Amino acid sequence: MLDASADFKSYICLICGWIYNEAEGAPNDGLAPGTRWADVPDDWLCPECHVTKVEFAMNEF
Numbered sequence: 001m002l003d004a005s006a007d008f009k010s011y012i013c014l015i016c017g018w019i020y021n022e023a024e025g026a027p028n029d030g031l032a033p034g035t036r037w038a039d040v041p042d043d044w045l046c047p048e049c050h051v052t053k054v055e056f057a058m059n060e061f
Contacts, residue, residue, distance in 0.1 A: 011037055012059040016049040019059060 008023035020026060020040070025033040029047045031040060040053055 006034075008034075009037065010059040011053075011056040013046045013049060013051065014055050014057055015051050016046065018046055018048040020056065 006023070008021065010019050010021040012019050020031075020037070022036055023033060025031040025035045026047060027033065029044070031044070037053075037056075037058075042053060044053055045051065046053075046055070
């Protein structure tokens with residue numbers, strides 16, 4: 001079970017706007033809930049537009 005108080009962040013694809021949330025992960029794309037952005041493989045691709053993680057930026061509201 002994930003610690004609800006953990007400081008999870010989200011990252012947005014600058015190409016298509018898809019958002020990766022560390023707390024939720026992307027289970028359908030091989031990233032378990034709680035996977036930190038730093039632990040996402042460099043060759044992972046955005047599930048919407050297929051760019052690499054260098055095209056993502058931290059999503060700050």
